[in-house]
Amino acid sequence: MTPAARVAAASEILDRILAGDPAEPALIRWARASRYAGSGDRAAVRDLVYDSLRKLRSRAALGGGLDGRALMLGMCRETGQDPAQVFTGQGHAPAVLTDDEKQSGNPPSPSEAMDLPDWLIPLWRDSLGERADPTARQMRERAPVWLRVNTARTTPDKALRLLAQDGIVALPAPQLPSALRVVEGARRVAASASYREGDVELQDLSAQLACAALPVQGSVLDFCAGGGGKALALAARGAGPIVAHDSDMSRMADLPARAARAGARVDIARPGKVSGTFGLVVADVPCSGSGTWRRTPDAKWRLTADGLRELSKIQAQIIDKASELTCTGGHLAYMTCSVLQAENADQIAAFLHRNPAFELVEEQSFGPWNASDGFYLSLLRRN
Ligand SMILES: C[S@@+](CC[C@H](N)C(=O)[O-])C[C@H]1O[C@@H](n2cnc3c(N)ncnc32)[C@H](O)[C@@H]1O
Structure with a gap:
């Protein structure tokens, strides 16, 4: 596909997402229907779509509208590409711009430039203060890829060497050497020997730091286990016995295979x-996911x-319920x-008010300013 044909494809997929389709299935459907698209094309189209979802409001302002075509026009203007070179109407490129489209668009206002929904901006500011x-x-921006070394099985040095054999370059986090940031070859991780074995x-660095802060003596219940990321991180630290639970059994479908791969026992x-x-x-409760919107920007x-x-x-x-257990x-x-404070500190303050038998041991907030994704941990003790 030519670069312009990729833009045309991204524009169509964005239209479907704006009509209500979740992003990931919309991309998969397009890829299945577009056998001519190679892996490089699929990756490029995916990046165009995800970048535009992360920057939806600012690109809509620049492109003069909220549809796939305007977003791609906004992308050209933001990145300094000449729209006339992309909207050529030739081959599979998007149709030539109309006169209205050529005149359209404005620099984003300060709130549009934040790329957050308007109603959320006051909550965002109250929650994050000067970090807002x-x-x-x-x-x-696109999120970095982080790996957690399974320290029950290997060391960070050995993991780095094995990853390098598969063309993956990673760097240990200064604050947690078993957390590795992938700087080259991120798309090769899932097929690599290190991952398969x-x-x-x-796992994002912030979640890893939160798991590393937990006391692991005695039995563990991962009450909202989902795919089991937290249970497996605790197993790697030697915790056990570990029980995983979720209100939706299907969310834990991959957990037995992941645990077997990690050599961990999780009931x-x-x-x-x-x-x-x-x-x-x-x-690890269901939440807005506001700390991970670079990864799932449509959720924003x-x-x-x-x-x-x-x-x-x-x-x-x-x-x-978790406190009773x-x-x-x-x-x-x-x-x-x-x-967001409403899901974090406010929730804990209300819980402690209802449950005087618990006390706060420590509270940590992670984000791009000290780690990676936005993440919150409150550790409470039952007296
Ligand atoms: C943030 S996700 C958990 C992610 C997981 N801990 C991990 O590391 O991969 C939240 C999970 O809570 C589950 N959940 C929702 N309501 C629940 C409830 N009332 N009791 C237990 N789990 C619940 C959801 O099904 C979802 O899998």
Whole structure:
């Protein structure tokens, strides 16, 4: 495909996403229907789509409209490409620009330039204070790829050497040497020997730092286990026995295979069927995902004020339930991948008010300013 044909494809896919299709399935459907597109084309189209979703408002302003074509015009203007070289109408390139399109577009206003929904900007500012603008800017850029070295199986040095044999270059994080940032060959990770043999897992640095801060003596319950990222990170630190639970059994479908690959033992509890109490209960609750919007930028535009209120209620119910499963003297770790205070500190303050038997041991907020994705951890002890 020519660069202009890729722009035309991205424009069509963006139209489908703007009509309500989730981004990932829309890309997969396009790829299946476009057998002529090679892996380089698919990667380039995907980047065009994801970049535009991260920068939806500012590119809509620059391109003079909120549809795929205007977004691609906004992209050209933002990146300094001459739109006339892209919108040529030749072959599979987008049609030539109309006179209206040529006159359209404005520099983004300060709030458009944040690339956040308008209703959210006050909450974002209240939650992040002076970090609000830089963090919004960083959420407009592509996220780095981080690997967690499975220290139960190998060392960071050995993992780095094995990754290099597959053409993957990574650097250890200064604050956590078992966290490796991939600087070259990110697309080769899933097929690499290190990944297939369970020496490394994909996990963002912020989540890794949160898991590294947890006390791992005694039994562990990962109450909202999903794919099991937190359970596996704790297993690599020698925690156990570990039970994984999720209200949606299908979310844990890959966990047995991932655990086997990592050489970890994780028992699965059926939804609502956890018995006994645990020394550590991890509640990695469903949230807005506002800390990970560089990875799932369409979620940024789908979130509503009502949706956020609904999530807050669910989070309060989950932390209450998780607290009942924490033994006396044990710990409860509340986590979100959000930077919003309503889902983080406010939720913990309300919980501590309802549950005087718990005390706050430590609270940590991660983000591009000290780690990577936006992530929140509150560690509580049951007295
Ligand atoms: C943020 S995700 C967990 C990600 C996972 N811990 C990981 O590291 O891959 C939140 C999970 O909470 C689950 N969930 C939602 N409501 C729940 C509830 N009431 N009880 C337990 N799990 C719940 C969802 O199905 C989802 O898998």
